[in-house]
Amino acid sequence: MSNYNYDSRSVCAECFSDEGIKNFIEGAAESNECSFCGMVSNEPIAARFKSVATHINDSLYQEYDDAANCMSYVSAEGGYLGETWPTYELLVDVIALELPRDEDDSLFNALVHRLDDNAWCQRNPYSLTYAQETEFGWKHFCHVVKHQRRYFFRDGDQRDSEILSPGELLETILNYALRIGLIVGIKRGALKVVRARPQREGEKFEAALDLGPPPLEKATQSNRMSPAGVVMFYGSDQVQTALRETAQTLGSGTYALGEFFNAREIVILDLANLPGIPSLFQEIPDSMEYNPRPVLQFLHHVSWEISQPVERDGREHIEYVPSQVVTEFVRSSSGEAGRIDGIRYPSAVPPGLASYVLFADQDNVAVPDDKRPSVRGDDRWLELVARSERQVTTEDLRLAGRNGQTCD
Numbered sequence: 001m002s003n004y005n006y007d008s009r010s011v012c013a014e015c016f017s018d019e020g021i022k023n024f025i026e027g028a029a030e031s032n033e034c035s036f037c038g039m040v041s042n043e044p045i046a047a048r049f050k051s052v053a054t055h056i057n058d059s060l061y062q063e064y065d066d067a068a069n070c071m072s073y074v075s076a077e078g079g080y081l082g083e084t085w086p087t088y089e090l091l092v093d094v095i096a097l098e099l100p101r102d103e104d105d106s107l108f109n110a111l112v113h114r115l116d117d118n119a120w121c122q123r124n125p126y127s128l129t130y131a132q133e134t135e136f137g138w139k140h141f142c143h144v145v146k147h148q149r150r151y152f153f154r155d156g157d158q159r160d161s162e163i164l165s166p167g168e169l170l171e172t173i174l175n176y177a178l179r180i181g182l183i184v185g186i187k188r189g190a191l192k193v194v195r196a197r198p199q200r201e202g203e204k205f206e207a208a209l210d211l212g213p214p215p216l217e218k219a220t221q222s223n224r225m226s227p228a229g230v231v232m233f234y235g236s237d238q239v240q241t242a243l244r245e246t247a248q249t250l251g252s253g254t255y256a257l258g259e260f261f262n263a264r265e266i267v268i269l270d271l272a273n274l275p276g277i278p279s280l281f282q283e284i285p286d287s288m289e290y291n292p293r294p295v296l297q298f299l300h301h302v303s304w305e306i307s308q309p310v311e312r313d314g315r316e317h318i319e320y321v322p323s324q325v326v327t328e329f330v331r332s333s334s335g336e337a338g339r340i341d342g343i344r345y346p347s348a349v350p351p352g353l354a355s356y357v358l359f360a361d362q363d364n365v366a367v368p369d370d371k372r373p374s375v376r377g378d379d380r381w382l383e384l385v386a387r388s389e390r391q392v393t394t395e396d397l398r399l400a401g402r403n404g405q406t407c408d
């Protein structure tokens with residue numbers, strides 16, 4: 001192995017697919033030529049292989065370790081008590097490191113040679129990984145709120161020290177959302193939310209109160225974010241999304257569309273606009289007080305869980321409970337996060353777009369020449385700005401797929 005003299009070589013960002021490694025190389029580029037793929041430029045494109053390998057090696061220790069440091073070794077059992085991988089297996093099977101230009105494996109071999117020659121294992125091999133903690137914490141939370149208790153979490157919850165208790169999980173959502181900057185103010189008039197409402201033969205919904213949140217006595221359904229009896233306003237940022245989500249369950253026919261805006265500044269928790277999960281190899285700036293990778297893994301997990309489609313076959317009364325509890329917790333927030341007026345979450349139908357639940361009932365709808373008795377300080381912040389009508393056909397529904405949810 002001594003003839004591997006890779007330390008004087010340089011490697012370019014194109015030789016890797018991982019964004020974190022690419023960024024590291026771009027920040028440390030000093031050579032105009034890549035020793036591995038042969039790419040040449042008139043600007044620096046390649047960093048010293050030695051420093052790239054050191055960066056990869058150091059980053060690996062954030063989530064992996066040398067089994068010799070942390071695992072029990074029992075000769076009679078045939079070695080370490082736990083799963084270990086030699087370096088090449090860690091890179092190929094565990095990390096799935098992609099080297100798009102490495103046709104002759106020279107870069108791969110150089111990395112294996114240069115990285116620590118460990119029996120690699122999961123960091124803290126006898127504890128849960130961060131991803132497992134999140135997954136088990138969410139499952140535990142769902143189990144408790146679906147099948148054990150739903151309304152009080154702030155007692156001394158008997159907990160396994162590794163798994164978040166339901167109360168801690170809820171606190172974590174808001175704490176992480178604050179760190180990442182997902183609790184955002186929206187200036188007056190800057191929010192547009194569309195709600196679609198089916199019209200039967202002869203019905204025509206035109207007034208703000210008909211197109212906005214339903215009256216309390218009509219809130220008899222269990223919805224994604226609100227249990228029966230609690231009124232919230234569901235809508236989407238686009239007409240297509242509003243139609244698809246509503247029409248999916250209610251079927252073809254004529255739909256009235258109401259477009260609302262916020263008549264005062266509001267604050268929402270935006271779970272539909274999460275930054276991507278950074279790579280293990282992304283350098284964390286010194287100014288950053290926490291590692292964003294586990295924080296974003298957690299938030300992506302929660303956001304995905306609460307936007308999954310649920311069939312309305314009776315199970316929705318149970319399946320929607322976790323997202324309803326999260327929503328109620330967000331709604332009652334008052335600490336550092338301040339008061340929150342709604343949640344933006346990824347739409348299940350179609351994926352990639354967003355829906356809103358706003359903590360507004362009919363008392364929050366602005367009505368022209370309002371004669372209603374004043375309630376709760378007249379916080380009438382939801383205002384109808386446009387109204388239209390659409391015909392939805394069975395063909396539209398077929399194209400939109402089968403998943404769905406309703407909006408009131």
Ligand SMILES: [Zn+2]
Binds near residue numbers: 038
């Ligand atoms: Zn290259």
